[in-house]
Amino acid sequence: MRPRRLPFGLDYIKETVLAYSRAANAGAEINELLWARDVLEEYMSITPQHAIIDPLREVVSQTTASILHTADPHPRTPYLRSRSEQPTVSYEQLLKLAEYRRSVRWFMPDAVPRHLIDKAIEVAAYSPSACNRQPFEFRVFDNPDLVSKIIKLPMGTSGFGHQVPALAVVIGKQRNYFSERDRHLIYIDGSLAIMSFVYALEVQGLGSCCINWPDIEDREQKMQKLLDLQPDERPIMLVALGYPDAEGMVANSTKKSLSIMRRYNFEEPSPPAPAQSERNPAQ
Numbered sequence: 107m108r109p110r111r112l113p114f115g116l117d118y119i120k121e122t123v124l125a126y127s128r129a130a131n132a133g134a135e136i137n138e139l140l141w142a143r144d145v146l147e148e149y150m151s152i153t154p155q156h157a158i159i160d161p162l163r164e165v166v167s168q169t170t171a172s173i174l175h176t177a178d179p180h181p182r183t184p185y186l187r188s189r190s191e192q193p194t195v196s197y198e199q200l201l202k203l204a205e206y207r208r209s210v211r212w213f214m215p216d217a218v219p220r221h222l223i224d225k226a227i228e229v230a231a232y233s234p235s236a237c238n239r240q241p242f243e244f245r246v247f248d249n250p251d252l253v254s255k256i257i258k259l260p261m262g263t264s265g266f267g268h269q270v271p272a273l274a275v276v277i278g279k280q281r282n283y284f285s286e287r288d289r290h291l292i293y294i295d296g297s298l299a300i301m302s303f304v305y306a307l308e309v310q311g312l313g314s315c316c317i318n319w320p321d322i323e324d325r326e327q328k329m330q331k332l333l334d335l336q337p338d339e340r341p342i343m344l345v346a347l348g349y350p351d352a353e354g355m356v357a358n359s360t361k362k363s364l365s366i367m368r369r370y371n372f373e374e375p376s377p378p379a380p381a382q383s384e385r386n387p388a389q
């Protein structure tokens with residue numbers, strides 16, 4: 107916050123510190139613990155004496171002492187992004203990627219190297235999510251028997267599902283949000299991550315097609331059983347992926363023009379953009 111308000115977070119510092127302590131005792135993932143450690147240590151060091159905060163200082167110190175200490179030269183606290191590290195991806199390159207990516211439904215039978223899928227998930231992990239809760243998990247299937255079983259569960263895969271070499275079922279975990287009013291966030295967060303995943307597959311030469319997960323009780327139960335899902339875990343969507351079959355066509359899915367998709371303030375819509383065929387590289 108600029109300017110920094112001191113003290114801040116009085117409404118939730120106690121539950122945050124207690125959560126840090128519980129997470130450390132429960133052996134939570136070290137990266138998350140180190141993030142919590144760095145943020146809370148800094149919070150305690152900059153916050154002046156206060157009746158709510160002071161009793162918590164010791165809890166933070168003890169918890170920090172209990173977790174594995176690694177020499178980390180970069181504390182996980184707010185920082186200034188370095189201009190020199192700004193990526194050189196141009197707008198034209200990004201537009202080209204967006205134009206080139208199409209839903210691919212026809213694949214080569216080749217196995218998809220797992221490290222390429224992992225690299226795509228690493229990109230997806232950088233996606234924004236509400237409160238950075240990252241409430242999703244990519245359950246990837248590349249065993250042909252499993253793929254063929256799972257791909258039959260959603261609708262919308264008939265005709266091409268039988269030749270999909272790999273499948274990601276993206277699962278949202280409601281436990282990451284406490285309030286019922288936030289129950290839609292797993293779908294938003296998950297979908298943002300999926301878009302990054304899809305682009306990261308694409309730049310590695312892999313095609314993909316998102317597959318709708320319908321809200322049908324019978325199918326929910328089958329998926330829950332097959333994937334051994336916890337009661338709060340919901341499929342967000344599936345992503346079929348693999349090396350595109352060069353002989354397989356993609357649909358020419360015309361996109362709405364800018365004049366339809368956006369409006370500034372209450373200004374009159376601008377005149378229509380050139381016809382799609384004029385800017386579609388496939389034409």
Ligand SMILES: Cc1cc2nc3c(=O)[nH]c(=O)nc-3n(C[C@H](O)[C@H](O)[C@H](O)COP(=O)(O)O)c2cc1C
Pocket residue numbers: 207208209210211260261262263315316317318319343356357359
């Ligand atoms: C949430 C979502 C669900 C989708 N479900 C299916 C599906 O069940 N079957 C299918 O063949 N394509 C599915 N698609 C792919 C869309 O049909 C495709 O994205 C759309 O027609 C636009 O084409 P494009 O991806 O090539 O731009 C889905 C896409 C999204 C984003």
